[in-house]
Amino acid sequence: xxxxxxxxxxxxxxxxxxxxxxxxxxxxxxxxxxxxxxxxxxxxxxxxxxxxxxxxxxxxxxxxxxxxxxxxxxxxxxxxxxxxxxxxxxxxxxxxxxxxxxxxxxxxxxxxxxxxxxxxxxxxxxxxxxxxxxxxxxxxxxxxxxxxxxxxxxxxxxxxxxxxxxxxxxxxxxxxxxxxxxxxxxxxxxxxxxxxxxxxxxxxxxxxxxxxxxxxxxxxxxxxxxxxxxxxxxxxxxxxxxxxxxxxxxxxxxxxxxxxxxxxxxxxxxxxxxxxxxxxxxxxxxxxxxxxxxxxxxxxxxxxxxxxxxxxxxxxxxxxxxxxxxxxxxxxxxxxxxxxxxxxxxxxxxxxxxxxxxxxxxxxxxxxxxxxxxxxxxxxxxxxxxxxxxxxx
Amino acid sequence: xxxxxxxxxxxxxxxxxxxxxxxxxxxxxxxxxxxxxxxxxxxxxxxxxxxxxxxxxxxxxxxxxxxxxxxxxxxxxxxxxxxxxxxxxxxxxxxxxxxxxxxxxxxxxxxxxxxxxxxxxxxxxxxxxxxxxxxx
Numbered sequence: 046x047x048x049x050x051x052x053x054x055x056x057x058x059x060x061x062x063x064x065x066x067x068x069x070x071x072x073x074x075x076x077x078x079x080x081x082x083x084x085x086x087x088x089x090x091x092x093x094x095x096x097x098x099x100x101x102x103x104x105x106x107x108x109x110x111x112x113x114x115x116x117x118x119x120x121x122x123x124x125x126x127x128x129x130x131x132x133x134x135x136x137x138x139x140x141x142x143x144x145x146x147x148x149x150x151x152x153x154x155x156x157x158x159x160x161x162x163x164x165x166x167x168x169x170x171x172x173x174x175x176x177x178x179x180x181x182x183x184x185x186x187x188x189x190x191x192x193x194x195x196x197x198x199x200x201x202x203x204x205x206x207x208x209x210x211x212x213x214x215x216x217x218x219x220x221x222x223x224x225x226x227x228x229x230x231x232x233x234x235x236x237x238x239x240x241x242x243x244x245x246x247x248x249x250x251x252x253x254x255x256x257x258x259x260x261x262x263x264x265x266x267x268x269x270x271x272x273x274x275x276x277x278x279x280x281x282x283x284x285x286x287x288x289x290x291x292x293x294x295x296x297x298x299x300x301x302x303x304x305x306x307x308x309x310x311x312x313x314x315x316x317x318x319x320x321x322x323x324x325x326x327x328x329x330x331x332x333x334x335x336x337x338x339x340x341x342x343x344x345x346x347x348x349x350x351x352x353x354x355x356x357x358x359x360x361x362x363x364x365x366x367x368x369x370x371x372x373x374x375x376x377x378x379x380x381x382x383x384x385x386x387x388x389x390x391x392x393x394x395x396x397x398x399x400x401x402x403x404x405x406x407x408x409x410x411x412x413x414x415x416x417x418x419x420x421x422x423x424x425x426x427x428x429x430x431x432x433x434x435x436x437x438x
Numbered sequence: 439x440x441x442x443x444x445x446x447x448x449x450x451x452x453x454x455x456x457x458x459x460x461x462x463x464x465x466x467x468x469x470x471x472x473x474x475x476x477x478x479x480x481x482x483x484x485x486x487x488x489x490x491x492x493x494x495x496x497x498x499x500x501x502x503x504x505x506x507x508x509x510x511x512x513x514x515x516x517x518x519x520x521x522x523x524x525x526x527x528x529x530x531x532x533x534x535x536x537x538x539x540x541x542x543x544x545x546x547x548x549x550x551x552x553x554x555x556x557x558x559x560x561x562x563x564x565x566x567x568x569x570x571x572x573x574x
Contacts, residue, residue, distance in 0.1 A: 093574075174494075295548055304494050306526060306547040353496065353543055357527040413521050 083285065088265050090288040095262040095300050098252055099172065106184050107242045108345040109223055110249060118219035119247025122240060125216070127209055128193055129156065130200030136192070136244070139164045145378030146251060151386030158197045161316040163386030166379045169372055171249040174305050174354055178368045178384045179328025183355045184344075185248060186241035187337035194237075203233040206240060219243075234336060238343040253374045254436035258284075261433070276433070282423075283430025291398075291417055291427065302373035302434065307364065311401045311414060312383045314366045324384070325364040332358070377435035391428045399424060463504040463537045472501075472556060472567035479506035480565050482556060488571045496527075496543030503537050503558050505565075513557045513564075514541035518550055546573045 109115035146167040176188035264272035469483035485500035557564035
């Protein structure tokens with residue numbers, strides 16, 4: 046359906062109003078005052094948030110990426126509580142499918158000790174360049190190892206994990222099938238890397254489903270105005286703010302609604318008296334020194350093609366208090382929000398940006414955020430839009 | 439007095455003509471010239487087309503520098519002037535030939551206006567160049 050711009054705008058307006066052309070004509074005067082007009086420029090910006098899903102490529106750094114046996118092994122490990130020091134905590138304790146692969150609490154105390162960051166969703170994690178709020182890993186298998194050996198999380202050592210797999214007949218069978226009968230356990234660091242790779246293979250299967258926004262975006266791209274008109278009017282108004290004066294898409298860019306990089310969102314990063322979460326500042330240090338980074342011997346890609354990122358990333362003063370921009374996909378199911386889980390609802394998140402305290406931002410940091418001063422109606426519209434970034438079931 | 443003016447005239451003509459005729463190379467055709475406040479004794483151009491840059495994806499640029507005298511080294515960086523921030527990565531510079539360099543990787547992590555900056559060092563002193571690119 047090829048229409049000139051003025052015609053397609055009018056057509057979209059009429060369809061947005063939900064009635065037949067004749068009914069719409071009859072109410073045109075009233076409706077035109079509340080209708081949405083997407084300009085070609087806005088449609089172009091909306092189109093950049095798709096299509097979904099993107100192509101699924103296997104991870105060259107992980108020799109068992111996409112391997113069916115590895116996915117099965119990784120799944121078994123993911124739900125196994127023996128992978129923790131106290132035998133009570135598995136990966137699934139904090140990453141629950143029913144909660145969008147998060148845990149629904151601000152700060153987890155699953156292992157008895159409170160960590161200081163909110164649990165992130167695992168949906169679409171396969172598309173990341175950096176992992177965790179501080180980007181302390183440059184690949185999914187290294188990130189999968191991190192909580193297992195973190196003293197405040199699952200609390201194991203590399204040797205304890207290897208012993209567990211060697212002694213458990215089911216896990217050992219999986220390990221041998223995936224990594225070969227002759228796979229040695231003498232190199233605990235290498236064996237732990239393999240276990241991380243199996244966990245990564247499983248997590249690569251966690252890709253978010255299509256959403257009402259995806260249908261709307263594809264309809265706009267195809268100039269299918271009738272289909273586009275099924276998208277709620279309040280969400281359309283929210284989308285207009287998102288790509289327009291809100292400039293949310295500067296950071297929440299592309300089909301995943303994130304650039305994957307790091308920013309200071311003006312959220313306090315004090316975690317206790319005299320203690321701060323330095324975010325990306327320590328993340329850069331950790332990834333450069335990490336024994337399982339993509340420059341390490343554990344990377345299965347002979348070209349080490351992804352290693353450039355941890356080699357060339359710079360540790361800057363402004364990284365202090367920066368955290369990775371989260372995806373907005375499946376957002377409605379992953380409350381609470383922000384790196385410390387301090388905002389319980391989407392409305393609170395939008396209000397945070399609407400009234401952002403500029404004094405909380407680094408003076409030498411980026412000059413991107415400023416108070417949007419949204420009205421209550423605009424906040425409601427933006428929340429309506431954000432909710433359409435989640436699958437319906 | 440006449441001799442002074444004659445000498446001055448000859449000197450002026452020499453200075454004006456020398457940079458045009460004495461540059462060691464020509465900039466490649468089809469490349470984009472970088473802006474500089476330097477005199478005509480040094481020029482630079484960049485290979486990368488704006489349209490081929492994708493937000494969040496690493497890319498390399500080739501830079502040709504034609505100068506009167508030897509360019510010992512270059513430094514390349516990029517920033518978003520409106521946001522007052524730079525890149526999160528430092529490109530590695532490789533000398534490809536006597537007057538060509540490669541910077542790899544650059545990564546523009548946000549859409550918007552980026553400014554690529556280049557310092558070319560001659561006799562230990564930098565000459566500044568820049569080129570603005572809009573990335574969507």
